[in-house]
Amino acid sequence: MAKKLITFGEVMMRLSPPGYSKFSQASSFELVYGGGEANVAISCAYLGMKAAHVTRFPDNALGKAATQFLRKHWLSSEHVIYGDKMMGKYFLEKGAVHRPSEVIYEREGSAFSLIEPSMIDWEDVLKDADWFHWTGITPAISEGAAMCCLDAIKTANKMGITVSGDINSRSNMWKYGKTMQEIIPELAKNCDIVITSSRGIQEMFGFGESGSKFQESARELMKRHPRIKKVVRKTRRTISASHHQIQGKIWNGKDYIKSEMLNITHIIDRVGTGDAFASGLIYGLLHYDNDQQAISFATAACALKHTVPGDVNLVSVDNVTSLMEGDTSGAIKR
Numbered sequence: 626m627a628k629k630l631i632t633f634g635e636v637m638m639r640l641s642p643p644g645y646s647k648f649s650q651a652s653s654f655e656l657v658y659g660g661g662e663a664n665v666a667i668s669c670a671y672l673g674m675k676a677a678h679v680t681r682f683p684d685n686a687l688g689k690a691a692t693q694f695l696r697k698h699w700l701s702s703e704h705v706i707y708g709d710k711m712m713g714k715y716f717l718e719k720g721a722v723h724r725p726s727e728v729i730y731e732r733e734g735s736a737f738s739l740i741e742p743s744m745i746d747w748e749d750v751l752k753d754a755d756w757f758h759w760t761g762i763t764p765a766i767s768e769g770a771a772m773c774c775l776d777a778i779k780t781a782n783k784m785g786i787t788v789s790g791d792i793n794s795r796s797n798m799w800k801y802g803k804t805m806q807e808i809i810p811e812l813a814k815n816c817d818i819v820i821t822s823s824r825g826i827q828e829m830f831g832f833g834e835s836g837s838k839f840q841e842s843a844r845e846l847m848k849r850h851p852r853i854k855k856v857v858r859k860t861r862r863t864i865s866a867s868h869h870q871i872q873g874k875i876w877n878g879k880d881y882i883k884s885e886m887l888n889i890t891h892i893i894d895r896v897g898t899g900d901a902f903a904s905g906l907i908y909g910l911l912h913y914d915n916d917q918q919a920i921s922f923a924t925a926a927c928a929l930k931h932t933v934p935g936d937v938n939l940v941s942v943d944n945v946t947s948l949m950e951g952d953t954s955g956a957i958k959r
Contacts, residue, residue, distance in 0.1 A: 628755045628911045629675040631704075633777055634662030634763040635737040635770075636680050636691055637713040639896075639936060645721045654716075658694040659936025661760040661791070664897045668904035668926070668938040670699035672945075674911075677701035679750055679777075683736040687712040698937065704750050709736040717896060720866040726895060733800070738767040745773055747780035756907055757781040761794030761829075764808050768801050771808050778815045782852075789818035791903050793825045805829055814850035818910070820857045820903055843876035854878065855910075857920070859902045859927060867892050869931070873902065873924035875916050882916050884924040887948075892931045901930035901938035905945065918949075925949045 639659050642651035666676040678700050682688030684707040691712065695702050713735035720726035732738060751757060757777060764771035781788045792813045794805045809829045813819055823842040827833040830849075833842045843856035855877045862870040869892060873884040905926025909919030925948040930938040 627673060627675045629677075629753055630666055630669050630756045630758060630907060631677050631679065631751055631754045631777075632662035632666040632758045633679040633774060634660050634760060635713050635732065635735065635766060636660040636663045636678070636682070636695070637715050637732060637735075638687070638691075639715055639717055641717045641719060645719050648716070648718050648727075657935045658691050659897060660713075661762050661897075661900050662758060663695065663700070664900035664937050665758055665904045665907070666700055667695075667698040668901055668930075668940075669908055671939050672904070672908045672926075672942050674908065675701075677704055677750075679704045679745065681706045681708060681737045681740045681744070683710050683712050684708055685710060688736065698939075704745070706740075706744055707736070709739055711735045713737060719894070722865050722867050725866055732766065735766075738770065740767070740773055741769045742772045742776050745776070747777050748784070751777070751781055751784055751786055754781075754784075754786050755911065756787045756789065758789045758791070758903065758907060759812070760791040760903075761805065761809055762798070764812060765794050765798040765805065768803060771803070771812075775812055778812055782815055787818070788816045789820065789903070789907060790816040791820040791899065792816075792829065793821055794829070796828075806831065814852065816853055818855050818857065818906070819846070819853050820859075820906070822858045839874060840876050840881045844878075847876075847878055855916070857906060857923075859899065859924070866895075869895075871898075871924060871927055873906075873920040873927070875920045877916050880916070882920055884917075884921045887924055887928040889928055889931045894934045895931065897936040897938065898927050898930045900936075902927035904938065908942075921949050922946070 639657045640654040663678045666678045670676040713732035716729040718727040823837045823839045826842040857875045869889045872886045875882045905923035909922035925945045929940045
């Protein structure tokens with residue numbers, strides 16, 4: 626039977642000038658939908674898992690269109706709720722070569738930002754689930770979103786469901802009177818799998834020296850919060866906006882395991898690659914017998930997302946395993 630994943634977070638409209646044009650050149654915008662947690666769920670659905678996304682959309686045509694987007698990509702929308710009028714959105718100017726990408730967010734006052742814990746019955750949502758996933762972006766949006774996320778995590782703990790958190794956040798997103806240092810540790814300490822970096826651990830948990838090695842920081846995090854069984858990170862070397870190198874790393878309390886470094890020489894779309902890594906990790910940990918295979922699967926999935934336009938990784942298990950096995954030819958499959 627296929628494994629089942631539940632994710633929780635905002636889905637936004639992504640508006641971009643065509644191709645690699647700058648905002649100042651745009652007379653029209655290309656529209657796609659995306660959001661970190663939904664990206665993870667959709668990617669896992671394309672890998673053959675069952676997946677459902679929990680979110681709140683405006684009660685209007687835009688909310689219905691966003692729901693159609695989820696359904697189109699194999700997600701269950703039975704736990705989508707509706708209310709208020711505004712859809713969160715962000716504007717993306719895609720970079721190229723030495724020019725970086727730029728993002729402008731418009732999400733304050735969105736339907737999702739106004740979500741409250743009483744709106745979701747997590748025991749009903751999580752029944753029959755194998756995994757729950759959240760990211761550090763969601764609790765940054767509003768206090769209601771943070772409280773909903775904590776309810777989901779604690780309910781999953783009670784039900785014996787594995788919880789993963791991609792906890793890295795951005796300090797400039799926290800605008801409702803709380804800081805990530807006040808909120809993230811309480812959420813993360815109840816996770817089984819944490820995706821972060823040594824810098825993220827230092828910023829959010831307040832321990833570890835600047836420049837500390839990831840393995841040392843991960844070991845200390847697991848010592849302080851023993852529910853955490855694995856700490857995972859993705860490293861990226863940026864040669865230009867079009868050429869990156871990535872590698873996955875995992876500390877499981879005993880071994881420090883790394884994937885091969887993958888060279889991405891022609892980036893099509895950089896957005897959503899961290900979510901592709903998370904979805905690959907979830908799939909890998911659920912379907913492989915060892916952490917080496919799981920982290921290699923996650924890294925390969927992440928690398929392939931750089932070739933897919935839009936927020937979401939739409940590749941298959943065969944695509945990922947082919948790259949894991951060293952096939953970088955890009956030859957036509959017949």
